[in-house]
Amino acid sequence: MSKKQKIPKEQEVNLYYFDNGQEQEETIDEMMKRKKAKEREKRIEERKKQDFDDKFDFDTETVIGMTNKNKIKQEEQRKKEFNKQQRKRNRLIKRVKNIVKCILLLGIITGAIVFATCSPIFNITDIEVLNNNRVSSDTVISLSGISKNENIFRFITTKVSNQIKQNAYIEGVKIKRVLPNKVQIEVTEREPKFSIPVLGEFAYMSTQGYILEIAQNELNLPVIYGLQTAEENITVGNRITDADLESLEMVLKIMNAINDSGLSEKVTSIDISNKNDYSIYMQEEKKTIHLGDGTNLSNKILYVMAILEKEKDVAGDIFANGDLNSGFKVYFREKV
Secondary structure, rough: OOOOOOOOHHHOOOOOEEEEOOEEEHHHHHHHHHHHHHHHHHHHHHHHHHHHHHHHHHHHHHHHHHHHHHHHHHHHHHHHHHHHHHHEEEEEEEHHHHHHHHHHHHHHHHHHHHHHHHHHHHHEEEEEEOOOOOOHHHHHHHHHHOOOOOEEEOOHHHHHHHHHHHOOOOOEEEEEEEEOOOEEEEEEEEEOOEEEEEOOOEEEOOOEEEEEEEEOOOOOEEEEEEOOOOOOHOOOOEOOHHHHHHHHHHHHHHHHHHHHHOOHHHHHEEEOOOOOOOOEEEEEOEEEEOOOOOHHHHHHHHHHHHHHHHHOOOEEEEEOOOOOHOOOOEEEEEOO
């Protein structure tokens, strides 16, 4: 048959089955429909069950995931707290160790100091003074206050230096302990470069303006006249006034210029009373040289040397106290 033939209604066969204990009668079509309905219900039930299982699995995974995250977070928190406590403990241990080390070191240092200051090994047996020319070694040692058989660590170097500097000739002091029992005192002395007449005597002065000594005998030093410093203030250890120090600075420039020409040994005196006309006197040449305010010294000294050569043994004055740049000519005037 090419086509399925429909079974006539009158040919349908009645089938019987039991449902809830009751015998039921149905046709083949009804049976097929009933089977399809049951299969459909079964598929629906299976789908519902599958959906329920999937949802359960998802919820379970979500719950497990959240639980694991909480556990991880709690574990990290515990680790942080543990590390924090561990760091505190380590810092405390380190602090205690440092305190113990400091106590031990302090004990060692204290013991060393006690030993060094009490042991006769470090008693001074030799005191050496270096670089002293004008001040005797005995004077330096006496001023220092250091004595033999004294412990080498018992004196304070700063105090000793200040005591030695009480001598006006001493400008600087270096003290060295040579263990176990020797002390070296190295001094730097000031040199007298100028002489100042004061109350019939002569005060020797350094280039820094310190009065080093007052004596009756005059040294072969240039004498400075015209200081503003009061005579009663010209005492050993004192320094001339600021105004005189300013003039002294110009005097040093003049002496340096003259020294370059080889004439410094001939300078007998320097007059600084007039800052606009510094003058020097050369007794050997019988001449007074007027240098003005001290400007253009090098050129002026060249003219002075020429006149000294030309007017040798002729007493008089050399005037170099004008402005060479403005056409001033250095000239000589013979003393009448």
